[in-house]
Amino acid sequence: MPASPNPSSENFPSPKKPSQKPRKSKAWRIAAEERHSDPYNPLDLENLGRSVEAELLNRKPEPLDEVSPVYGSGIYALYYCGPNPLYAEISSRDCLVPVYVGQARPTGVRKGTAEEKPDATTLWDRIYEHKQSLGQVHDLEISDFSVRYLVAIEAFVSIAERVIIRHYRPVWNSIVDGFGNHDPGANRRKDSYRPAWDELHPGRWWSHPDNMPTPSKTPADVSRSRIRDLFAGRLSEEAVLSIEAEQTEEGKND
Incomplete structure (x- = not known):
């Protein structure tokens, strides 16, 4: 098998030196800063x-x-x-x-x-x-x-x-707290506030007024109004968090 001829510079274009890494302009850095986020973990x-x-x-x-x-x-x-x-x-x-x-x-x-x-x-x-x-x-x-x-x-x-x-x-x-509540027990029912959820959707035996006579601090009409406002986009994130905190505090005071 005949040997390959030696390459000649005539057969190849002149090599070009790679360009240097571009300098980062102020605009480039501002744009990068705007998109900056912590690495995904x-x-x-x-x-x-x-x-x-x-x-x-x-x-x-x-x-x-x-x-x-x-x-x-x-x-x-x-x-x-x-x-x-x-x-x-x-x-x-x-x-x-x-x-x-x-x-x-x-x-x-x-x-x-x-x-x-x-x-x-x-x-x-x-x-x-x-x-x-x-x-x-x-x-x-x-x-x-x-x-x-x-x-x-x-x-x-x-x-x-x-x-x-x-x-x-x-x-x-x-918006309406209490659905996940358990029966507080006979010794606590009489002194506990009825959950807001049970005020809105009555029927659970342990939250019946005969067993839990103290109504919720959040009447059913208030819960209905809040639900409508939530779905209509009329409640801000701050308002939702405030309602959550209010009902959490009520639960602690039972």
Whole structure:
């Protein structure tokens, strides 16, 4: 096989020296500063919460009265798709905006003693409690509710709940407090304020005036007005946060 001829400079264009790195003008630096953000950290608490949120929202909604058996703890979102005009703005079979977001964590988690058993049904039990609550009220039907839920590691559940609530501002988390409340017990019912949610949607046996005679500090008409204002965009972020703080404080004083 004949050897390749030696390359000749005549066959190649003259090489060009690469240009130097351009100097950054003042305008360039101003533009870069305007777009500046911290480097993405997948382990940042906010981003971890968003990843759990994304996985939850990827789950297919199930009818609240037909939730499949499941072990473990986790997070869930309730959706309303019924005819009650108060919730017309979010009522949808597509389950786009949750009416309530909650979490189910193992017993003892607040004391640092939580160690969930493999056969624990914490999440399913919590969802079932909501089914019972809605089954007792007079102006809502269980068949008009769906739920997305996700079994998740306990350490990420609270983070994800905060992220989702901040994202959607579910009306029963932000404007009308008390849906997630448990029966305070016979010794406390007489001296406790009725939850604002029970004032708006009466029916739960333990919040009946015979059992819990002191009405909520937030009358039903006030809650209805706030819900309408929220859906109409008439409540600022500051106003929503103020309402949340007000109802949290009321709960502490029960």
